Amino acid sequence: MLIRLTGxxxxxxxxxxxxxxxxxxxxxxxxxxxxxxxxxxxxxxxxLMNILGCLDRPTHGTYELAGEQTSRMGGSALARVRNQRIGFVFQSFELMPRFSAVRNVALPLTYSPDGWSNRRRKALDALARVNLADRAAHRPNQLSGGQKQRVAIARALINQPDILLADEPTGNLDSRTTEDILKLLVQLHREGQTIIIVTHERDVAACAQRVIHMHDGRIHSDQPVEQDPDVGSVVAAKRQRDSQEAV
Ligand SMILES: Nc1ncnc2c1ncn2[C@@H]1O[C@H](COP(=O)(O)OP(=O)(O)OP(=O)(O)O)[C@@H](O)[C@H]1O
Ligand SMILES: [Mg+2]
Known part of the structure; x- marks a missing residue:
């Protein structure tokens, strides 16, 4: 059991x-x-995502992550867990505007003992994992929305986190770019990554294996779903909706 939330x-x-x-x-x-x-x-x-990501603490209840009780941890221990075990991706990317892609990706390594050349190499590896090696020197305003989100995903992956948390990662993206990001998440999952994603879109959720519905601060339902192996067809439906909305 990787995550256990109780009460x-x-x-x-x-x-x-x-x-x-x-x-x-x-x-x-x-x-x-x-x-x-x-x-x-x-x-x-x-x-819920902020608590899972140790960005926030619950008022009541316990959160056990990889066998450790996070509720008993002090601020610096929690910061270490956040840095080492959690990768967080946001709808609005949250990149540093003045930093190149590779420097953004390397940010979580700031407190590692590695020198810059090692951190840079790791960041370039992470950018390659999201197929963005050719944009390493670009700043965020020189990247498309989907490319920015891929930089954010590379940054989230750099410390090989136990969990990748993504709060509406495709919320600001068009259907083409959503397809790219979903394919990337499905690929990362196949490589063994644990992923928790928040989405308003049913077809995005169809990429997962399990769908939880929340209502008024509670889990309303929690069901396995047939993972759609063909992200393309999932996104085709979204594209059709987008074009209907555009009319
Ligand atoms: N810092 C805060 N102070 C007070 N109330 C808050 C705070 N953060 C969230 N809330 C309230 O808690 C409830 C849950 O908010 P939350 O942001 O988790 O919703 P959500 O499901 O993510 O919604 P959305 O789909 O709009 O992003 C809301 O009623 C919100 O107004
Ligand atoms: Mg929200």
Whole structure:
């Protein structure tokens, strides 16, 4: 068992209002699963991802990651877990605008004992894994949306994380680029990567093996799905919708 969440609650107090962003979540994920999380806006998906990624702590409950109780860890131990065990990809890429692609990818290695030439070599390897070796010197504003997201994925992979977490990674991308990113995620999963992705799109979720629906801070359903082996056909449906919307 890679991930074990037990009785997770996240409560926000805003003025007089109490918000139960997560209201008792139990979840277990094994290594090499590919999980999609769906659910309406405000149902707690990002809150759950932030807790899984150790970017945030629950108000109640426990989170065991790879046999370690994260709830008992202090700030620096948690930062180490985040750096070593988690790769996070966001809808808005979150790249450093003044840094080249290779320097962005190398950022998680900043505190490693490696010198720059080793860090650079590792970052170039990671860029090659996402088929972007030829854009290493480009800054984010010199890259397309899909290329930016591939840089972000390379950065997320650089420390060989136990889990790749992606919160709506295709939310800002068109259907062609979504197809590229989904193919990449499916390929990484085949290579053994554990992946948890949040998406609003059913056809994106079809790339996963298991789909969790959230509602009002709780897991409403959790079901295995037949993984669609043909990302192309999945995305064709999305492309058709895009062109209908464009009309
Ligand atoms: N920092 C915060 N302070 C107060 N309330 C918050 C905070 N972050 C999230 N919430 C509230 O918690 C609930 C869950 O938010 P969350 O961002 O997890 O939703 P989501 O499922 O990711 O939605 P979306 O699909 O729109 O991204 C929402 O009601 C939101 O308003
Ligand atoms: Mg969200």
């Amino acid at each position: 997770i609650k996240k409560i926000y107090q805003v003025g007089v209002e109490t918000i139960h962003a997560l209201d008792g979540v139990d979840l277990q994920v094994d290594a090499n699963e590919f999980v999609a999380i769906m659910g309406p806006s405000g149902s707690g998906k990002s809150t």
